[in-house]
Amino acid sequence: MTGIAPGEIRTTCAYCGVGCGVLAKPDGQCGITVRGDPDHPANYGRLCSKGVALGETLSLDDRLVAPRVNGAEAAWDDALDLVANRFTRAIAEHGPDAVAFYVSGQLLTEDYYVANKLMKGFIGSANIDTNSRLCMASTVAGHKRAFGTDTVPGTYEDIELADLVVLVGSNLAWCHPVLYQRLAQAKANRPEMRIVVIDPRRTATCDLADLHLALEPGSDVALFNRLLTAIHEGGAVDIDYLHHVDGFDAALAKAGCEDGRVTGLRETDIRAFCDLWVRTEKVVTVFSQGVNQSTSGTDKVNAILNCHLATGRIGRPGMGPLSVTGQPNAMGGREVGGLANALACHMELTDPAHRNAVQAFWNAPAMPQQAGLKAVDLFDRVADGTIKALWIICTNPAVSMPEADRVRDAIAGCEFVVVSDVTDRTDTAQLAHVLLPATGWAEKDGTVTNSDRTISRQRALLPAPGQARHDWDILADVGRRMGWGAAFDYAHPSEIFEEHAALSAVAADFALDFDISGLRGLDRSGYDALAPIRWPITASGTVERFFADGHFYTADGRARMLPVTARPPAARTNPRYPFRLNTGRIRDQWHTMTRTAKAPRLNQHLGEPFLEVHPDDAAALGIAPATLVAVTSPSGRCVLRASITDRVVRGQVFAPMHWTAQTAPTGRVDALVASAVDPLSGQPESKAAVVALASFEAGWFGFAVSANALNADSAYWARSKVTGGWRAEMAGTQIPDDWEAEARRLFDLPETACQSISDASSGTARLAFSEGGLLVAALFVSRVPVALSRDHLAAQLGQPLDVPLAGRPGAARPDPGPMLCACMGVGRNTILAAIASGEAATVAEVGACTTAGTNCGSCRPEIADILDNYKVLAAAE
Ligand SMILES: Nc1nc2c(c(=O)[nH]1)N[C@H]1C(S)=C(S)[C@@H](COP(=O)(O)OP(=O)(O)OC[C@H]3O[C@@H](n4cnc5c(=O)[nH]c(N)nc54)[C@H](O)[C@@H]3O)O[C@H]1N2
Ligand SMILES: Nc1nc2c(c(=O)[nH]1)N[C@H]1C(S)=C(S)[C@@H](COP(=O)(O)OP(=O)(O)OC[C@H]3O[C@@H](n4cnc5c(=O)[nH]c(N)nc54)[C@H](O)[C@@H]3O)O[C@H]1N2
Ligand code: SF4
Ligand SMILES: [Mo]
Numbered sequence: 001m002t003g004i005a006p007g008e009i010r011t012t013c014a015y016c017g018v019g020c021g022v023l024a025k026p027d028g029q030c031g032i033t034v035r036g037d038p039d040h041p042a043n044y045g046r047l048c049s050k051g052v053a054l055g056e057t058l059s060l061d062d063r064l065v066a067p068r069v070n071g072a073e074a075a076w077d078d079a080l081d082l083v084a085n086r087f088t089r090a091i092a093e094h095g096p097d098a099v100a101f102y103v104s105g106q107l108l109t110e111d112y113y114v115a116n117k118l119m120k121g122f123i124g125s126a127n128i129d130t131n132s133r134l135c136m137a138s139t140v141a142g143h144k145r146a147f148g149t150d151t152v153p154g155t156y157e158d159i160e161l162a163d164l165v166v167l168v169g170s171n172l173a174w175c176h177p178v179l180y181q182r183l184a185q186a187k188a189n190r191p192e193m194r195i196v197v198i199d200p201r202r203t204a205t206c207d208l209a210d211l212h213l214a215l216e217p218g219s220d221v222a223l224f225n226r227l228l229t230a231i232h233e234g235g236a237v238d239i240d241y242l243h244h245v246d247g248f249d250a251a252l253a254k255a256g257c258e259d260g261r262v263t264g265l266r267e268t269d270i271r272a273f274c275d276l277w278v279r280t281e282k283v284v285t286v287f288s289q290g291v292n293q294s295t296s297g298t299d300k301v302n303a304i305l306n307c308h309l310a311t312g313r314i315g316r317p318g319m320g321p322l323s324v325t326g327q328p329n330a331m332g333g334r335e336v337g338g339l340a341n342a343l344a345c346h347m348e349l350t351d352p353a354h355r356n357a358v359q360a361f362w363n364a365p366a367m368p369q370q371a372g373l374k375a376v377d378l379f380d381r382v383a384d385g386t387i388k389a390l391w392i393i394c395t396n397p398a399v400s401m402p403e404a405d406r407v408r409d410a411i412a413g414c415e416f417v418v419v420s421d422v423t424d425r426t427d428t429a430q431l432a433h434v435l436l437p438a439t440g441w442a443e444k445d446g447t448v449t450n451s452d453r454t455i456s457r458q459r460a461l462l463p464a465p466g467q468a469r470h471d472w473d474i475l476a477d478v479g480r481r482m483g484w485g486a487a488f489d490y491a492h493p494s495e496i497f498e499e500h501a502a503l504s505a506v507a508a509d510f511a512l513d514f515d516i517s518g519l520r521g522l523d524r525s526g527y528d529a530l531a532p533i534r535w536p537i538t539a540s541g542t543v544e545r546f547f548a549d550g551h552f553y554t555a556d557g558r559a560r561m562l563p564v565t566a567r568p569p570a571a572r573t574n575p576r577y578p579f580r581l582n583t584g585r586i587r588d589q590w591h592t593m594t595r596t597a598k599a600p601r602l603n604q605h606l607g608e609p610f611l612e613v614h615p616d617d618a619a620a621l622g623i624a625p626a627t628l629v630a631v632t633s634p635s636g637r638c639v640l641r642a643s644i645t646d647r648v649v650r651g652q653v654f655a656p657m658h659w660t661a662q663t664a665p666t667g668r669v670d671a672l673v674a675s676a677v678d679p680l681s682g683q684p685e686s687k688a689a690v691v692a693l694a695s696f697e698a699g700w701f702g703f704a705v706s707a708n709a710l711n712a713d714s715a716y717w718a719r720s721k722v723t724g725g726w727r728a729e730m731a732g733t734q735i736p737d738d739w740e741a742e743a744r745r746l747f748d749l750p751e752t753a754c755q756s757i758s759d760a761s762s763g764t765a766r767l768a769f770s771e772g773g774l775l776v777a778a779l780f781v782s783r784v785p786v787a788l789s790r791d792h793l794a795a796q797l798g799q800p801l802d803v804p805l806a807g808r809p810g811a812a813r814p815d816p817g818p819m820l821c822a823c824m825g826v827g828r829n830t831i832l833a834a835i836a837s838g839e840a841a842t843v844a845e846v847g848a849c850t851t852a853g854t855n856c857g858s859c860r861p862e863i864a865d866i867l868d869n870y871k872v873l874a875a876a877e
Contacts, residue, residue, distance in 0.1 A: 010037055012448055012456040013051045014106075014441035015590050017325030018042055018178045019450025020051055021532065024442075024461050031055055032442065032461055041532055042156065042450055048177035048856040049588050049602065049822035054441075056599035058462070064424045064437040065466025076467060079434055080474070083391070084481035086416045087123070090388040096125035096366070100378055100387045103338060104394035105132045105327030108446030108458060110496040111471035112329065113336040114488070115393065116344060117362060118479045120337070122487060124366030126349060127387070129340040131395040133375035134684055136330050137339065138292040139323040141681035142301025145562055146309065148554030149346055149513045150334055153315045153546040154284060154322030155452040155534070160186040161318030162284040164194045164276055168220060168304065169290015173204040174587040176288075176324050176451075177858040184208055184857070194276055198223065199290055201582060201612075201654055202647040207861035213273060214649060216264035217580055217688050218294055222566035223263050223270065224303035225255035230274035231310055241312030244550030247561040251306050254563035262566055277307070282318035289326070289584065293686040295570045297678040302562040309559050315547035324451045331449035335514055335535075336500065340372035344500070345507035346514035357506050362487060374682030375401065376675045383410035391418040393471060394438070396592040398427035399660045402684040403635045404670035420471060423594055427661045427668075437468040441595075444470055446493045449535070455516070456532045472496060494527035508538065513546065513553055569688035570676035573651070577633060577690035579617070582654045583669050584687070587858055588822055589658040597663060600723045604791060604819030608718035608729045609659040609667030611640040613693070617651070618644045621693055626785040628696035628716055628731055631655070633689050636671030639696050639716045641729070653693065657686075664718035700763065702730035703786040705794045706747050706777040722794040739765040739781060747777040755801070770801045791818060791827065820862055823855035831863060835870050843867065 004010065004023055013020040021040020024032045032055045038045035067079035074082075090098045103115050119128040132140075143150045159165055160182055172180040187193045187208065197209040198220065206212045215223055231237060232252055242248055260270055277283060285308065291300045304321055313319040325331050337344040347354035349371055359367045373381055379401060381387045390411070398408040411417055411431045419432035422440040429435055442461045449455045464470075469477075472493060479488030490496050498520065505517035518537035522530065536544070552559040573580055588602040596602045611629050613621075623629055623642045631638045631653075640655055648654050659667030673689045696716070704710060707725040714732040721727075736742040739758060744750055749769050758765035763783035769776050775796050780786050816827030834840040834849040843863050847854040853863050 009459050009461055010457070011459040011461065013047070013328065014054060014595065015050050015328060016176055017327060017330055017451045018176050019328060019448060019454060019456055020047055020178050021456065022047070022051065022054065024054070026461050030060065030462060031058060040456070041454060042452075043178045046178045046181055046856065048858045050590060050596060052823045052856060053596070053599040053602050056601070057595045058442050059598060060465050062423045062425050062598070063440075063465050063468070064421060064429070064435060065468060066437060067467065068424070068435040070433055076469070079436065080477050080481055083418050083434055084478050087389050087478070088482055090416070091123060094388055096123050096368070097127055097372070098387060099123060099125065099389045100127035100129075100373065100382070100391070102375065102378060102390065102392045102395060102397060103128060103130045105130060105135060105325075105330035105333045105338075106394050107333070107471055108329060108444060108448060108493070109332035109336060109500065110446040110493040111475065112333050112338050113344065113496055113500050114472045114475045114479070114490070116336050116338055117487070118475055120343065120349070120368060121359065121362040121364030122366070122479060122482070122484045124368060126340050126368040126370065126372030127378065128338065128372060129375045129378050130333055130338045131375070131397070131400065132327070132330050132333050132339060133682060134293070134400065134686065135289070135326045136292060136323070136334065137374075137681040137683040138294065138297025138678055139287075139301050140334060140339065141298040141678070142305060145298070146302055146305040146560050147547070147552050151513045151546050151553070152323055152331070152451065152453060154320040156182065158284050158318050158320055158322065159183055159286065161282060162193070163282040163318070164196070164280040164284075166196045166198065166277070166283065166285045167205060168198045168285060168287040169292075170286050170288035170324060171199070171203040171205050171584060172286065172324070173207070173858065173861050175326070175585050177587070177856060179324065180205065180208070181857045184860070194280065196273055196276065200649065200652060204587070204861035207864050211269065211272060211276070213265055213269055216262060217582060217652065218296060218569040219263040219566055220291060220300045221296055221303045221564050222258050222260055223265070223273075224300075224307055225258035225564070225566070226260045226270055227274050227277055227307050228252060228255040228303075228310060229258075230278055231307060234274075234278035236278045236311050238310070238312030241550060242310070244552065245309045245559045245561055246556070247563070248310060250563045251561035254565060255306075258566060262568070281313060283308075283313055284319065285321045286324055287321070288324050290687065292683055294683075294688065295676050295678050295685045296567045297683050298680040299562070299564040299567070303564050306561045306564070309561050315545050322451070328450070329448040331451065331453065332447065335449060340374050340378070345504045346512045347507050347510065354510065357510070358503070361503055361506050364487070374677070376677050376682060376684055379407045379410050382414050387414065389416040390414050391420070392428055393420040396426045396428045396594070396660070398431060399592045399668055400657065400670060402670055402673040402675040402686060404668055404673075405636050420474060422468070425662050426592065426594055436474055437466065438474065439464045439468045439470050443468070446472070447497060447530070452534065454532050454534045455530075457528070457530050459528075492524060494522065494524045497527060498522065505539065511553075569685055571674050571685075571688065571690040573690050577692050578651070579691050579693055580652045581631070581633070581669075581672055581689040581691045582648070582652060582687050583657050583673065584654065586656045586658065589656070591658060592660050593658050593663055597720060600721050601819065601822045601825060603720035603722065605822055606656070607720050607727070607790070609638075609640050609656060609664045609669070610643040612643045612645050612648045612654040614646060614648050614650045614652070615644050617693070618642060621695060623693070623695050628698055630694045630696040631672060631691050633672040633674070633691045635674055637666070638669055638672055639666035653691065659718065663720065666716055667718060696731070697733065698731040699733045699735045700731065700781050700783060701785045702779060702781040703788060703790060703793070704728045704730065704746065704777070704779045705797055707797050708748065708777075711746055711748060722797070724797045725794070727790060727794050735763065739779070740767060743767045743769070743777070743779045746779065749777060752776060768801060773800055774798055775801050789817070791816065821852035821859045824851040826850050826852035828866070831866055832870070835867060841867070
């Protein structure tokens, strides 16, 4: 181990399922500095832009620091008595299925374990589901069908060892950036390595691809069926391995009926992909939400697994399917049985032997016999009043569930809603009767499991703010108040971990895959010192590779290939809703932005909600660049900034999922998404809504910066944090009579000195407010989208008003342009200048000249893009 510096604490990143090790150093002032842990097997020292900015997200200004009941601060005792009483009453009056928990893959394993134990063992209902239903459920269902259990056989090293890496529905460059960097490095070391990206959209990940297959949304099964046929025809079937596999003939027969044309791909491209796959033994298929979030998600997973099983390319170095998990503890949630149809330690809720074993182990009074409500059904039952008491922990369903307006209204109409969060400023928290302050990432202690089954410790770095308590502690306290003191008598997460490890020994008696019984008996210091370790960790300590030996976890020990056929997405485009809406993530924001949006540098990459539209579609609809688009679907409406780009094909549009009523009320894209689900996994089709587009006829556009929060209420607004204040994009239909009065209200500055320039004929106005000669707020408006250097204006906050109202820097100070490299703080213009000067012609040279892309590297695909565009421009001149 490389030593750690004095004062540094080893922990794990708060965000994605890569699960990077972090060395954090508290600065003694409630802050921390971070660097990548060089010894952690997930990242070996690397961090992405979000990881680098962890220290900038810890301010306490928006934290929830005391319990609240109906909006008023309350004592913990009163709040928790109320929760226990209301749940007890609902159960007494209506039975255990009248209550529900909706939890999260961002809980630590220990939190998750207690939530699951309380609901399934003691309340006696399986109505606990998690946001993993929106995330990993199709993979879980596909793994179980094929392997008899939910095992991810691959590891991160396999990606590096492979000769062909196929990325299906994964924007690895932005969503698992450190894995992407490992892949990029492996390809740089071995240029003969091939990478194929299968995604309807040309993402940043495609920059590394030798082949990008922009297939029709939802058509992955057809492509992998074509591949299975090609595997057979090309002689790549592993006859010996097929002794361990059932269902080859049926799967192949079904695959043979598939019409590859539904993929919309050129036959030559399909062939090129199949040829590459067939002739390359070391193949890793990485897949993510483009696969899972689909009404045929489980079939997509099995179509992929079929190909690996048929070739025996599974469980061996450099080979295998690898589902990358999204949330930091999505995998841990699967281990503790967080889903409504699962039981702890990969045991089955519907298997009486498993159920009895868990009941005996927990000494539990009641166990449900059947699976509980899956997320979409769960909120339907909230809407119709069947669920009388609901506890939402560590997730924001009023934003992230499909048909989000309906879900929001359902929560608002529920008799009793408890929300545990780190902040009250979420769309869901605003609907709670009881709001419980949870400790956050920097304050919590426990374990998380990443995409390749590596368990890592997350360690507390800072004291809990105010009265905030740990999620496991809040849950256990409610368990005690409901009358189950002995079962919830935990004093420290290590005790919960110990119990989980002991339960896994029970599971091991059933010869299940999940086994951490080798970690039993860790005392507190052993737990505190636990180094990253991949399960299984059996009592005899062996760590094996799954499936290479042909042993699976089905009744007969053989894997299953499934006959599957492609189905189009549930919603069909039609003349009323002619566009297919794809949704997903951007590089520097995390989900509903409650944490990442606190770091100014993470807001600079893409600062407002947007819609990617193909140039031809935009032209046909009269949507000009940077104007606004009204997007409607059968379930809702959004207004988003038009980003006109051929990264999407005609007829398809893409919008990020991150914005909320707190940050951009018309940017809640899940309002547009229908709640159609996969029949097996219950996972919603988040990536294939149908929508109509129209230009949003704005009478004015505005851009504002302010040292204080803004009271924006125009038809369109989106705000984000900048250093020293806020910035907002705005637009409205009616032009106000008096811009100064409007600005004073917006900024809540009734008296402050104001300088303004306006031109009624062009509709422009520029207003600057200053105190003591220093800029405190400014508003620029125009009839067309406001053109000015936003970062420059934001940087003027608190500065002397020397170049008033120019909107761009003077010649002496070049404008760095929009932030491209969040880690090193390098703007687009700085990079362009380096390229134009002739000093930098490659990504590496841009790094050498400007430092851009030299830390986490997440922006390197975009730098490559700028270089390419520049070369095209130069050639055209
Ligand atoms: N920056 C950032 N990183 C994150 C997160 C975040 O919020 N921000 N969230 C984390 C979480 S919880 C998750 S689950 C992961 C998600 O990680 P990813 O799954 O990589 O991310 P998404 O952007 O949701 O979707 C991936 C891609 O699926 C494509 N797609 C859409 N439809 C189809 C289809 O029918 N077939 C195929 N093959 N592809 C399709 C989309 O165009 C998109 O590029 O990211 C994790 N990492
Ligand atoms: N259209 C569309 N919708 C999607 C997706 C998509 O691709 N497209 N992706 C789906 C996927 S894969 C996912 S994972 C979900 C994510 O969606 P959500 O889970 O709803 O999003 P988050 O913003 O991560 O919500 C986490 C909440 O927990 C709070 N929190 C943070 N730390 C703690 C803690 O330690 N304890 C407690 N109690 N609270 C804490 C945060 O402040 C935040 O409010 O979105 C899903 N929705
Ligand atoms: S890739 Fe980035 S967000 Fe994901 S765990 Fe690593 S540092 Fe955190
Ligand atoms: Mo996710």
